[in-house]
Amino acid sequence: MTHTHLLQKVGVEGLVEVAPEIFRLRVRNEVLAGRAQPGQFVNIRVTDGFDPLWRRPLSVHDVDRQAGTVDFLFAVVGRGTRLLSQVRPGNQLDVLGPLGNTFPLFPQRPAVLVAGGLGLAPFLFFARQLAAAQVQTTLLYGVRSTTQLVSTEAFQRLGVHVELATDDGSEGLRGTAADLLRRALPGLPEDAVVYTCGPLPAVRAVARVLAETPRRAYASLETRMACGLGACVGCVVRMRRRTPDTPAYKLVCKDGPIFDLEEVDLEA
Numbered sequence: 001m002t003h004t005h006l007l008q009k010v011g012v013e014g015l016v017e018v019a020p021e022i023f024r025l026r027v028r029n030e031v032l033a034g035r036a037q038p039g040q041f042v043n044i045r046v047t048d049g050f051d052p053l054w055r056r057p058l059s060v061h062d063v064d065r066q067a068g069t070v071d072f073l074f075a076v077v078g079r080g081t082r083l084l085s086q087v088r089p090g091n092q093l094d095v096l097g098p099l100g101n102t103f104p105l106f107p108q109r110p111a112v113l114v115a116g117g118l119g120l121a122p123f124l125f126f127a128r129q130l131a132a133a134q135v136q137t138t139l140l141y142g143v144r145s146t147t148q149l150v151s152t153e154a155f156q157r158l159g160v161h162v163e164l165a166t167d168d169g170s171e172g173l174r175g176t177a178a179d180l181l182r183r184a185l186p187g188l189p190e191d192a193v194v195y196t197c198g199p200l201p202a203v204r205a206v207a208r209v210l211a212e213t214p215r216r217a218y219a220s221l222e223t224r225m226a227c228g229l230g231a232c233v234g235c236v237v238r239m240r241r242r243t244p245d246t247p248a249y250k251l252v253c254k255d256g257p258i259f260d261l262e263e264v265d266l267e268a
């Protein structure tokens, strides 16, 4: 199996620190901008050398197909993302993608996007698709503190209703994105579709809220990942086994990153 057709050289257009240690990276590549779909990710080589060896996965944050640009939103958490935060306009990056599945779209049903921290990343591109399909969309966005908030203006310009939460109560509801969902659910139509993304504890919390008040729901899972191509089996996620035919595990890179929340066993 070759993936050479997914290998792209992308030129860095710009890098902006949108909050402390959180960056928006814009790259130019017409093939990537033309092919990427909401929910997909790329695997980026952050250096020309072998350290760190593995590429780093980042969700497609936004796309301008006409300009041929793709945006990523990332937090510096370790060596790879630190190196990525040091790129400069004009640098070339080696990117594998677009990879993974896409958010399922239900044109007649309201959408609720539940983002914990950097789980916001894949939702702007998706919100564009939802707005084009005239889907009524709400964003429930939780971060630790107001300093970590990334602007939601672009969502608001698309007509998305935005509600905020902070763990320390410095802005919006004191609590998490899952708490926002718990508060919003009684007012949401039965057929609303929930999409969530964020660190595993945040996605688990959303799943627990939905266990009390079930709704169709999908989660984009950001497990640790190495090869991104299904070869290393580094990003397994346990499935609920309803029948003996259900696979016990799936791979986030190959089968995901988006899963029906009813199918995955997040408590494992």
Ligand SMILES: Cc1cc2nc3c(=O)[nH]c(=O)nc-3n(C[C@H](O)[C@H](O)[C@H](O)COP(=O)(O)OP(=O)(O)OC[C@H]3O[C@@H](n4cnc5c(N)ncnc54)[C@H](O)[C@@H]3O)c2cc1C
Pocket (backbone or CB within 6 Å): 041, 052, 056, 057, 058, 059, 060, 073, 074, 075, 076, 077, 078, 079, 080, 081, 082, 118, 121, 122, 199, 221, 222, 223, 224, 225, 252, 257
């Ligand atoms: C499909 C997918 C999409 C992603 N999209 C985004 C995105 O849009 N924006 C973004 O900021 N991040 C995203 N991530 C997470 C991002 O890939 C990691 O933060 C990055 O690989 C860390 O690399 P590093 O070298 O900086 O950190 P490392 O040195 O590899 O790790 C530093 C610390 O972070 C922890 N860590 C690393 N990766 C993860 C992870 N995936 N989940 C939980 N903890 C982790 C490590 O355990 C360690 O404690 C995504 C992950 C996946 C699988």
